[in-house]
Amino acid sequence: MYRNCVIIGKSVKLKERYTLKYIESVKNPKVKAWKKLSTKKERDKSGHYLIEGFHLVEEALKEQIVLEVIVNQDMEMPAQFKIEETEVVYVKEDVMKAICDTETPQGIAAVCEQQTVHFDDIPLGKLLLLDAVQDPGNLGTMIRTADAAGIDAVILGEGCADVYNPKVVRATQGSLFHLPVMKANLSQFIDQLHMPVYGTALEGGVPFEQVEKSETFALLVGNEGQGVSKELLAKTTKNLYIPIYGKSESLNVGIAAGILMYYLRK
Incomplete structure (x- = not known):
């Protein structure tokens, strides 16, 4: 499903108008950055946070606060997801397990932007x-x-x-x-x-x-x-x-x- 993608760091534009990437190593710098979002210090510093699971990702996409969608390499992107202009990164299963907080990840996660409220x-x-x-x-x-x-x-x-x-x-x-x-x-x-x-x-x-x-x-x-x-x-x-x-x-x-x-x- 990702055979037209370029490994690590490069990307292609598809007809669906979202950017696709593929990462296979847990040592990839982007993966390390995702893992750091498990700490409050890094969340506060970056202004970003990680969510996981189909429902949360879908709801976040509706509110247009998603910066990146992260998907297991063997999964199809749900048809109802509105991911226009959003970067999509396909990863190996061990990468998904490394970045997720749950013991049995659903195979989809996203990096979101924190909202500032006054x-x-x-x-x-x-x-x-x-x-x-x-x-x-x-x-x-x-x-x-x-x-x-x-x-x-x-x-x-x-x-x-x-x-x-x-x-x-x-x-x-x-x-x-x-x-x-x-x-x-x-x-x-x-x-x-x-x-x-x-x-x-x-x-x-x-x-x-x-x-x-x-x-x-x-x-x-x-x-x-x-x-x-x-x-x-x-x-x-x-x-x-x-x-x-x-x-x-x-x-x-x-x-x-x-x-x-x-x-x-x-």
């Missing part, structure tokens, strides 16, 4: 604010749930996991590409808001059902073990909690955030 880019409607959420799975799940619940943007405070961590990206299932995700000092960010800000805390909080639904709000949830910092809770309009009716001590932060996002939206 305060003025944020629709001030329904916001999710996250304070020091450290678990990648929880962070990705909340971004995915925020997307499903029609939240306009997700704001990451200090101490949160890197949003471009491979585990976070996979957990978002493409929602990372659908809505703005911005890093900010939450204390300063809250000071700029002119809408109800609801924290999550048992002490000094009220059951969430006592709050009226709203067209605009900011929901603030916190660290898996410590919750929201006292400094931020002091800035909220009201703090909420979800009653526990069984014997469990608490809810997973991602589950709690989902319940509250769906309840608060009007």
Whole structure:
């Protein structure tokens, strides 16, 4: 399928208008660069990150943030992929395994460009604010749930996991590409808001059902073990909690955030 391609470094233009390359060695400089994207340091330095799997690559292509598509040499490019003007690199299976984070890669990956979001880019409607959420799975799940619940943007405070961590990206299932995700000092960010800000805390909080639904709000949830910092809770309009009716001590932060996002939206 790649017999018309030139090995390593050279490329040809095909009728489909994307550039094809073929790499067979894990020692290739491009492969080494891809592998470095597994580290936050390199992601921050380059402004790029690596995704893998058919669904994520397809969603990223729709949003036009893909710089390169990387495909196993024995795979056909899915017909639904919109890859015009995008570089496609076919690789041997051991190259794909070397760059991917999962144990059994699906055979397709992509290098994407990080998106820079500023305060003025944020629709001030329904916001999710996250304070020091450290678990990648929880962070990705909340971004995915925020997307499903029609939240306009997700704001990451200090101490949160890197949003471009491979585990976070996979957990978002493409929602990372659908809505703005911005890093900010939450204390300063809250000071700029002119809408109800609801924290999550048992002490000094009220059951969430006592709050009226709203067209605009900011929901603030916190660290898996410590919750929201006292400094931020002091800035909220009201703090909420979800009653526990069984014997469990608490809810997973991602589950709690989902319940509250769906309840608060009007």
